[in-house]
Amino acid sequence: MAENLQMNNRGNKRTPRDDNTSTSPGMPKKQRRQEDPERTGARIHIRNARRIMTNIKYKLSEYEGTPPLQYVREIISKLDSDARRKTTVGVFGRTGAGKSSMLNAILGQKFLLPSGTVCACTSVIIQVEANVTDSSYIAKIEFISKMDWDDELITLKNILSGDAEEREDAMFDTANEKITALYGEQGVSMSIEDLMKDDNFSEIPEFLRSENKKITCDKASDLSEQIGCFIQHDDSSPGGCYWPIVKSVTIKVPNCKDFLEHVVLVDLPGTGDYNKIRDEMWKMKLRDCSTVWIVSEINRAASDKEAWELVSNSITDMAQGGECRSISFICTKTDDINPQNYMRSSKIKDEDLQISPEDCQYVTKRKTACILHRNEKAKERVKKIFLQQDKIKRHFNCDDGFLSLFTVSSEEFISENPIMNPEETEIPKLKELLRMYNNSHTNDMASDYISGALGILSLIQGFNKINTEMRAEKSRLFNDLEKNLHNAVGNLQEYCDQISISLNELLSQGARESEENCVKVADELIKPKNKDGRGFHRTLTALCKNDGYYRSKKGEIDLNKHLAKQMLGHIDKAFSEFFPVQEPISENSLQAHIDKFTMIKDDVITKYKNSPVLTHMLEFLKMEEMKLKTMIKQYIIQQKKTFYASPPESIKTAMQQGYMSAADISGAGSMKKKQDILLEHIDSSKSEMFKTAQRDMIQRMEGTMHSIVEAIRTNLIKSMENSLLDENTSTYMDVTKEIKDLKWMADQVFD
Missing domain, CATH: 3.40.50.300 (P-loop containing nucleotide triphosphate hydrolases)
Incomplete structure (x- = not known):
């Protein structure tokens, strides 16, 4: 987890041009400066800050490689790792x-x-x-694999060669479109073996090499001319259109x-x-x-x-x-x-x-x-x-x-x-x-870099002023922070436990309702009353072959999510409060609790405010704490997607055998047989299926939140040890001017 967080004039002739206009609604809410970063200097400030830190790193190479200085070099190197996603x-x-x-x-x-x-x-x-x-x-x-295409070819050929009585026109048209797009009109009559031959893909060797x-x-x-065959279908010139793969x-x-x-x-x-x-x-x-x-x-x-x-x-x-x-x-x-x-x-x-x-x-x-x-x-x-x-x-x-x-x-x-x-x-x-x-991303990136750099310079300045008498005071500060950290981590873990308990109770209600209604719920999807039975046969087959999910020109069918809808429906409101992405962030959210998290309490700042050295150390630790919290909040947004997707994924696993068995059925009356197999499998598996879906989601969530709390603890302890406990850390390097320059840059970014 710690490694993941560290990575992680109308009528006039003219040509197209970029015209600045007034702000439209729906803009990002959290903005610092909304002008062009090149004009405001956000990129310039990052560039200048990097120049300062590169020079600092070079100067540090003149000193002995003590653990604290190695640590400083390490965190300077990590300043450039932008963890923010596009x-x-x-x-x-x-x-x-x-x-x-x-x-x-x-x-x-x-x-x-x-x-x-x-x-x-x-x-x-x-x-x-x-x-x-x-x-x-x-x-x-990016191509699909040759193995996946060979597997799909079998399905496409089966659709094309199927009984006209069971034909689903849209599916038949798509299968015909795919084969003729890639192989030409002759492809419809070619054998599976001939369609699978590597010679058909001689002009795109990357596909065969999985590259x-x-x-x-x-x-x-x-470029447009060269990529057309990879993204479009040309009826006037069948063959050589590679979009199906x-x-x-x-x-x-x-x-x-x-x-x-x-x-x-x-x-x-x-x-x-x-x-x-x-x-x-x-x-x-x-x-x-x-x-x-x-x-x-x-x-x-x-x-x-x-x-x-x-x-x-x-x-x-x-x-x-x-x-x-x-x-x-x-x-x-x-x-x-x-x-x-x-x-x-x-x-x-x-x-x-x-x-x-x-x-x-x-x-x-x-x-x-x-x-x-x-x-x-x-x-x-x-x-x-x-x-x-x-x-x-x-x-x-x-x-x-x-x-x-x-x-x-x-x-x-x-x-x-x-x-x-x-x-x-x-x-x-x-x-x-x-x-x-x-611009919002650029300004955030500038803020992150400059804040991190200021923290590092504060650490170096603190190292520069250490004397023998200071070491005992540093040790006392370490103990005070360690105690605060222990309490803050405990409170955060307790809140994470409350999230799990709340969602588990709601999931339990949803699981019970799902177990009671699952056959009826599934029946709605696999036996639609307004569907032509003849055409729906192929749709149902595709649904089974694709593990319960089918997306075509007529829309989307997801049996796994359909079966999980009552479970998800029970948690939707609470889940949105615990793991929001929209502003304003709920005070009840995990992100809000992480924002409030700190080991640097006001009493600690007051206690050591008269010590320039420890003030520098606290500035460094405050910046490290802020960086860590920023990365964790981004990590939570990514992980909450996996939490919410967990119940349908668990149900898909539980339904695997049913899907396979139903997909293998063919011949007269096969559609009803497929439907019966699916419903029987759901009925026989319902008790364990929904309990497992509930358990899997809670376990995944608890494991992730425990890792987050542990990552906070271990990363901050490491920062405290390297800044407050190790000896022989003096660099004799005065970075007062660099700190002043970076503070000026920070003021410009936040202006």
Whole structure:
């Protein structure tokens, strides 16, 4: 655990440009300075602080390698390890919604991400990051394993060769699409053995070697052309489209450091293709999203039930099981409008839009005015629909900053002859939103580094002033801090125990209800009354083959989570209070208790305030304590995802034999047999299954929280021993000037 924590002008011709705009809602709440870090100097301060600490480390090499000085060198080296994860922005939207055009406009590119209006988009996950090292455009293609593809091929061929009476059309179409995409039209009639031959993949040897494929280009258009076959399906040219075997594509773009250095954009496909590997990665990426962007064309935004259903169906993976803090709803294609028709349907006149037919620019101004009028009305309608999303409001603190609304015209932003100002396209607002996330990370990083460096310099300054008489006083301080640490650790562990007891009681209630209702609950999912039995047969088979989880173009089915819903439903509210990610943090949360944790009480500060040496030592220990708490709070956010995912995972393990047995059934009447096998397995396993799910979650949680408490204790004891107990620590190095310089930098960062 300790090791993990240590790692861990309208009408004018123009070209796309970056325009600063006013702050949009939904920005990160905890902000220090929101201007460009290059302009405010956050990066400059980090660079200067590093220069100071590099010089200090060099000077320390002139002294003997005593344990305390080795410790100082060690913690200086660790200053550069940025434990903060990037902000992940998940982008949802159906094919043709304008996601690619919007992202291209934000990135300042016309043709980087291929558009779904040309070829059908697939279920491949695409990540976009900044290339901060050079000016190249880079793509990293991650493949599924050859073994996994061979296994999937068997399923695909079975679907294609199955009885027409049992055919599920969407599944059949997807299987046919995958085979023809990769092998061409002849692939449908090829044998399994021929499809599995390595010769079929001679142009992508990385796939056979289980390696990632890297593509580097000087131009965005060149990269777009080369990656198209890995992320799109081209019906006009079957064969040689490798997306069926691609897990994800990561694209790195130059000249985006100011808004993407610490941010990753993830294009999350709204539908799946029952590929188990991609489905698992989809859930993992969703859980990592700090914010979600929902993209929909403006002419259907108010009626886009699909978009809100996608969020609602994934709500627990974003909230309790994730780290989502906000949602942005983005209406695209706002320039796609017929002003005359719009004015007629909206019953508005020229005077309502404050334009005059006598104006020489009447046509242009009328279209722009209609666009802006519709934009405002669209935002009002989307806001109204959002307020009706009771499921979302149950899982999130939907305050004024939770939902952001944007109306975007990517075409107008990149047009050489626009009729709208850049700001009116709202692309700059989206870019500014990303910059806000990026700057927040940069400022936090600067704060962490400078604070840590100040602590180390305080330690060195303390070493410099030690004399024989001071050692007894240092020992007394150590004893005082050790006592405080013991009490603080005990109180924290006691609170962790209270969390476990509270959640265990709630889980126990949920387990009892689950045991009583599990057969009925499962029946709802595997015997849906509104489903065509003929088509559902293949869906049920895919569900069993994928261990109870199936994600297709028609949506998502998760039997494991469905069986666990009563257990999770009982703990949702308490779990959100104990492990929140949204501001404000509950006083009842583990994070809040860690914030309050300290061994450096006011009485200790008062007792030793007249000792310059011990004041320096206390400053060092205070900084070490703060660093440790920051890392632990980040660690908790990651671990709480595994806690919440534990019950469905335990149920999946308990259901394994049932899934395998049901998947093996074929022939006449096989669907009913599969359903009966699943229900019988659930009924016979229900008592132990839900108790095990309860026990596994509590044990995992207790183990993690115990490790956290122990990591706090051992790390702080180590810091105390190296600063207060070891002898022969004098460096004779005066770092007064360096401390003064770093304090000035700290004041600038927090200004």
